[in-house]
Every structure is written in C-alpha cells, then in structure tokens.
Amino acid sequence: MAEMDELEAARKILSVNEKHARDNGRLLAEHGVFCLNLVSSPGSGKTTILTRTIEQTRGCVRAGVIEGDIATDIDAERIRATAVPVVQINTHGACHLSAAQVGEALEKLPLDELDAVFIENVGNLVCPAAFELGEAAKVAILSVAEGHDKVAKYPAVFARAKVLLINKIDLLGPAVDFDVGFVRRSASRLNRSIQTFVVSAKTGEGVDRWCRWIEERVKESKAG
Amino acid sequence: MAEMDELEAARKILSVNEKHARDNGRLLAEHGVFCLNLVSSPGSGKTTILTRTIEQTRGCVRAGVIEGDIATDIDAERIRATAVPVVQINTHGACHLSAAQVGEALEKLPLDELDAVFIENVGNLVCPAAFELGEAAKVAILSVAEGHDKVAKYPAVFARAKVLLINKIDLLGPAVDFDVGFVRRSASRLNRSIQTFVVSAKTGEGVDRWCRWIEERVKESKAG
Numbered sequence: 001m002a003e004m005d006e007l008e009a010a011r012k013i014l015s016v017n018e019k020h021a022r023d024n025g026r027l028l029a030e031h032g033v034f035c036l037n038l039v040s041s042p043g044s045g046k047t048t049i050l051t052r053t054i055e056q057t058r059g060c061v062r063a064g065v066i067e068g069d070i071a072t073d074i075d076a077e078r079i080r081a082t083a084v085p086v087v088q089i090n091t092h093g094a095c096h097l098s099a100a101q102v103g104e105a106l107e108k109l110p111l112d113e114l115d116a117v118f119i120e121n122v123g124n125l126v127c128p129a130a131f132e133l134g135e136a137a138k139v140a141i142l143s144v145a146e147g148h149d150k151v152a153k154y155p156a157v158f159a160r161a162k163v164l165l166i167n168k169i170d171l172l173g174p175a176v177d178f179d180v181g182f183v184r185r186s187a188s189r190l191n192r193s194i195q196t197f198v199v200s201a202k203t204g205e206g207v208d209r210w211c212r213w214i215e216e217r218v219k220e221s222k223a224g
Numbered sequence: 225m226a227e228m229d230e231l232e233a234a235r236k237i238l239s240v241n242e243k244h245a246r247d248n249g250r251l252l253a254e255h256g257v258f259c260l261n262l263v264s265s266p267g268s269g270k271t272t273i274l275t276r277t278i279e280q281t282r283g284c285v286r287a288g289v290i291e292g293d294i295a296t297d298i299d300a301e302r303i304r305a306t307a308v309p310v311v312q313i314n315t316h317g318a319c320h321l322s323a324a325q326v327g328e329a330l331e332k333l334p335l336d337e338l339d340a341v342f343i344e345n346v347g348n349l350v351c352p353a354a355f356e357l358g359e360a361a362k363v364a365i366l367s368v369a370e371g372h373d374k375v376a377k378y379p380a381v382f383a384r385a386k387v388l389l390i391n392k393i394d395l396l397g398p399a400v401d402f403d404v405g406f407v408r409r410s411a412s413r414l415n416r417s418i419q420t421f422v423v424s425a426k427t428g429e430g431v432d433r434w435c436r437w438i439e440e441r442v443k444e445s446k447a448g
Contacts, residue, residue, distance in 0.1 A: 042349050042371075042374050043265060043367070043374060070350065071376065071377060072376050093380060095319065095348070095350040095351050123350075124349070124350050124351075125265075125266050125347065126319035126351070130317075143369060146267025146369075149296075152295065153266065155295055
C-alpha cells in the first residue's frame with residue numbers, strides 16, 4: 001500500500017471523527033452539559049481522580065461518566081460504586097475512543113439531569129490526542145511515577161489539553177525523583193494557556209482547587 | 225469512509241509491516257543477533273532497564289540499541305552514555321515503531337560486531353502489540369505504580385510477550401498497593417509460556433536473573 005493511500009485513509013478517518021465530534025458538542029451544548037475528556041498513560045490514576053472528583057463535587061455537580069476500555073469493565077464498576085450514571089465502551093483492541101462511540105454512549109446518559117460528563121479515555125498518552133470527542137476540554141494526567149521528561153517526549157496531548165493534572169504527589173520523595181516545577185514549565189512552554197493542578201487523588205491533597213475549577217466551568221456552561 | 229474501507233486499509237498496513245518484519249528477522253538471523261522489542265506504557269522504566277542490562281551483561285553480550293520516540297532523543301542520550309551503538313528513530317507523532325523503520329535502523333548498526341539488539345518501542349501499552357518488528361521476543365514491562373489490573377485491561381501486549389518484567393519493586397509498600405502474585409497469575413492465565421521477572425532497574429534487585437535469561441538466549445542465537 002502506497003504511503004499516500006495510508007495518509008488519505010488516516011485523513012478520512014479523522015474527518016469522519018470530527019463530524020461526529022461536532023454533533024456531540026452540539027448535543028452537550030443543547031443540554032448545558034460541561035464535558036471533559038481525560039487522557040493519560042495506563043495507571044496514572046484517571047479512575048481514582050474521577051471517583052474523588054465525583055465525591056467532592058457532589059451537591060454542586062450532577063455528574064455522568066463514559067468509561068473507555070479496551071477490555072473489561074473494572075473501571076466502570078469503580079465508578080458505579082459512586083452511584084452516578086456510567087456507560088461502558090469497550091474498544092476491543094482499539095487504542096482510543098472515537099467520537100462515534102461517545103455519541104452512542106451520550107444517548108444512554110440522562111443528559112437532562114446532568115451538569116457534567118467525564119469521559120475516561122483508553123490509557124494511552126499518544127493516540128487519544130488526535131481524536132476530538134466533542135468535549136469542552138481535554139485533561140492530561142501525568143503521575144509522578146512516570147518521570148518528568150514526558151511532556152517533551154509525548155507532546156501532542158499536552159499541547160491540546162486545557163488542564164494538566166500532576167497526580168500521585170504522595171509518592172514524591174527519595175524513591176521518586178520528579179521535578180514538579182520542570183513539568184509545569186515544560187507544559188507552559190508548549191501550551192501557554194494550560195492550567196496545572198498538582199494533586200494526590202489517593203490522599204485528596206490539592207483536589208479542592210481542581211474541583212473548584214470544574215464547578216466554575218459548569219456554571220459557565222449553564223449560563224451558556 | 226465505510227467501515228470496510230478502514231478495515232481493509234488497516235489490513236494492508238499490517239501486511240506490509242509483516243513483510244518488513246520477516247526481512248528484519250532474516251537479517252538478524254544471518255548475523256546470529258538476538259533481538260528484543262521492549263513494550264510498555266510511558267514511564268515504566270524501559271530506558272533504565274536497558275542501561276542496567278547493558279552494564280550487567282557487558283563482557284558477555286555486545287549490545288546495540290534502537291530507540292523509538294515520538295519526539296526528542298532524551299533516551300538515546302542516556303543509552304549513548306553506556307558507550308554501546310544506538311540509533312534513534314523519531315516517529316513524529318506515530319504511536320508505535322514500524323518494521324520498515326527498524327529495518328532502516330538495523331542498517332546503521334554494526335551487526336557483525338553485535339550479539340543482541342534491544343529495541344525500545346514508543347511508550348504505549350496498546351499499539352506496539354500489533355506491529356511485529358522482526359524481534360525474537362517482545363518484553364512487556366509493567367511498573368508497580370501502574371496498578372495490578374493492567375494485564376486484564378490491556379491484554380494484547382501481555383498475550384504476545386515472551387517475557388514480563390514487573391519493574392520498580394523498590395516502590396512497593398504502604399503507598400503503592402500492587403499485588404505481584406496477582407499480576408503473575410493474570411499474565412500466566414493469558415499466556416501460559418510467559419516468563420516473569422520481578423525487578424527494580426533502579427536498585428538492581430532481581431536484574432541478575434533477567435540478565436542470565438538474555439545471556440542464555442544470546443548463546444542459543446549464536447549456536448542457531
């Protein structure tokens with residue numbers, strides 16, 4: 001297969017995806033629902049951040065969740081324990097969620113009764129960056145155990161995210177050498193408007209500010 | 225674009241890749257060079273494992289390295305410090321190495337003077353599993369900070385690997401809840417022949433057994 005054919009195929013896939021993403025964005029706007037797309041490596045703590053965020057914003061933010069996984073519904077089960085509506089998407093091998101899949105999932109959520117939808121993408125720091133889902137913002141998550149060179153090495157997701165969550169700061173110490181300031185500066189150089197929160201989803205440290213940020217965005221979405 | 229067109233495009237890309245992978249495998253066999261393809265999430269410790277392995281097998285194994293990265297040559301610089309030959313591949317956004325890229329890199333390595341080539345794939349627990357590079361074996365690496373549900377959630381790479389390295393065991397303790405036995409059992413259920421080594425590339429714990437395994441495979445390749 002010629003290289004141009006491959007490029008053309010990729011271009012068409014992205015263009016179809018963008019059409020679905022626009023449809024999703026329109027549907028969410030009609031319902032005044034704020035939507036975040038959480039992107040990170042496997043094991044950086046997306047699900048723990050979600051359960052913590054749902055608990056801490058309960059009463060202010062009526063949340064729904066779309067869980068993307070290659071296989072299993074382990075994460076969806078963890079979300080279900082928080083008693084918010086959750087829809088599982090299994091990609092069966094695919095490395096990212098598509099806007100069409102998210103569109104089908106949105107139809108299964110009670111959007112009229114929600115203020116925010118959190119989409120947990122497949123754990124992958126590369127491919128999800130290229131696929132818009134109709135979200136208001138991408139949230140990139142980096143755990144301190146992954147090392148502070150990751151913004152430079154995997155730039156696309158950090159360039160396109162509105163928020164960077166540096167997670168697992170409870171692990172900082174002699175065993176984990178991670179320079180939070182360096183990551184903040186790398187991310188800001190790449191993406192001047194990125195907003196960084198430094199948190200431990202496990203202990204709750206720093207999560208308050210991140211939850212306030214969501215509550216403000218939800219108010220703006222309602223005001224429309 | 226119809227779904228069948230997408231599938232057909234994907235099938236062609238994989239089939240072209242497999243042809244290049246067979247060429248690479250043939251070239252490596254002609255030179256009696258043992259080749260490993262290291263696959264993991266970003267930040268699981270691939271490069272630290274490589275530098276530690278190169279140091280501990282020096283004298284027994286003349287190693288060369290192919291470094292795959294989306295952007296930067298941060299990892300290649302770390303390998304260069306060990307004074308073994310290293311070739312950098314930048315994928316410029318692509319989420320995995322292709323066999324064609326590895327074929328070009330192999331031409332730049334002095335294969336006549338090497339016993340083993342280590343390929344460090346792009347940090348991604350999903351896509352590299354689908355692309356053979358001509359290696360003798362895939363090595364899946366999972367850091368304990370990533371959580372012990374990852375074999376079930378990202379099965380393809382663990383199903384196709386001959387070796388699983390569970391890394392960063394120096395982080396085990398109250399802050400990192402990771403069940404090593406559970407991961408061993410999950411991996412064995414998925415892939416009966418997978419061989420698991422439990423290591424800390426940072427402290428060196430457990431690395432000896434892994435290095436012995438490489439040295440035995442190198443001897444077999446030479447006898448080949």
